[in-house]
Amino acid sequence: MVEVKLHDIGEGMTEGDVITYFVKEGEDVNEDQPIIEVQTEKMVTELTAPKGGRIKDILVEEGATISVGTTILTIDAGNASIEEDEAAPKDDSETSEPSETAPDHDRKTEVKGPVRIKAAPYTRKIARELEVDIEQIKGTGKDGRITVEDVKSFKGPEEAVDKGEKVAPATKKAAEDPTEEENWIPFKGRRKQIAKKMTQSIYTIPHVAHMEEVDMTELLAFRQELKPEASISVAAFFIKALAIALNDYPIFNSELDEENGRILLKDSVHMGIATDTTEGLIVPVIRNAEGKSLSDIHKEMKSLTAKAMENNITGKEVTGSTFTISNVGPLGSIGATPIINYPEVALMAFHKTKKMPVVDQNDEIVIRSMMNITLTFDHRVADGGEAIAFTNRFKSLLENPKLLLLELV
Incomplete structure (x- = not known):
């Protein structure tokens, strides 16, 4: 048996x-x-x-x-x-016929x-x-x-x-004679596991959120310049710029081993991409992002996201991330304080990009494309000064996107 x-x-x-x-x-x-x-x-x-x-x-x-x-x-x-x-x-x-006897x-x-x-x-x-x-x-x-x-x-x-x-969700009340039972949805599977992991993170890690705004005008223009040759998503630029910034500030690409009293600085950037699916949140991982071109990152991200949406992703493709991003801007978010993907040290969220009047260096009012970002980090591992320096490095790469050419593979 x-x-x-x-x-x-x-x-x-x-x-x-x-x-x-x-x-x-x-x-x-x-x-x-x-x-x-x-x-x-x-x-x-x-x-x-x-x-x-x-x-x-x-x-x-x-x-x-x-x-x-x-x-x-x-x-x-x-x-x-x-x-x-x-x-x-x-x-x-x-196929042979079975014997009657x-x-x-x-x-x-x-x-x-x-x-x-x-x-x-x-x-x-x-x-x-x-x-x-x-x-x-x-x-x-x-x-x-x-x-x-x-x-x-x-x-x-x-x-x-x-x-x-x-087969609509069970939260929809029946047209006739609704009962209390019909208002329940199951709390199990991925939803239950997400809850366990978020609870572990929020009760283990002292979360601090640092917020900044980024002028996306030059990046969006640069992306348009590249379009005749290649269509690259904005998120691919985020990942590449973060991989560079994490190389400069590796404390945010680390893991705290509290039991043994040490912080492990990771050699590679394995970028987790928080993805909203019909089955709940899932985080596909782009491995070794620091060694990949914008085009490679874009293609891999598109493939992994499609697999996640179809629930056709492997365990290896959703494990081992060292830093996570949450691109909620396309959904309309203007700000949030995300929970860190435990046991990572930090997570960055990108919010809605919108045109706004801005006072430039000549004290003139100009229209620019502005985006809010949030860096949530583990205050046991990093301090506010490091968070600001790391965010400023990332911001400078986005606001001067041609600097990325010095780092592209």
Whole structure:
């Protein structure tokens, strides 16, 4: 008997939520076939069958929160209807008919489990909500991968909208005879893990917020100059300028080891990008940002953000950040005091850029594009003077963007 347990699939993971099963008791599965979808702190992931065999007992209900090490289900490898070394069912022409006289347990039958298809967990979720059989869809993505658009197109736009209304959040009261139960939404999965991490951060770190305003006029003009050759997002400039500033002020790219009485200065800048998704906040990571060009940063950030929005991101892509940014300006924010992404030392938020009258060096009133920024830092590790110096260095690079050319790779 093979036990399938929830194993640690991410840094610091202690629990997860069982979202859905792809199999039922009594069904046969191949080795490495997806059998369970689990929500962890950072992502939705699939667990696969470690051995081929027959699903014996499903021990955990869908929606349950379980700790690492919990046995979710068992597989009877001795009653497998296919050989364990078979990666997938054979073609019909290769399948021999079972003997009429053979006992039931010796017969080789068609696998009843789901076909191995290429689709992200989020795509599968949309398919379930729209009551679409994802196995019937032909994927248009890379290597035949099924996308969210494929699911919606298969269902039909009008039907998808109608079904979307049926799966609206539980906070919407029923039209008739609403009950208190219908006003609850589940506090688990990523939402619960975010709460735990934010609580740990705010109760562990003495937060200080330093605020500054940045004149974005020259940067926006410089970005327009580059457009014939390359379209670079403003956030890519933020990341590159921060990587340079962090090299000059490495205390903000560090980690406090309070137990051993030391501060570890990190060799590389692994930039976390706070991303707002339908499943909650997630932080994809651009590794070694200090050694990447603006173009490389832009492309990687775009790719990681798309994966995060589709809930199709790996554990490695959301762990190991040394500094985090929060670009909330496009949402309309003019100021905030963000919570640090523990165990990092600092986080910088970029707020809305808007045109304002400004008095220039000649005491004349001119219109400039101004943006507020907030640096939240750990006062155990750094002081206000260092925070101001670090922020001023970052500000100077944005206000004189051609200085970045001296640092670009």
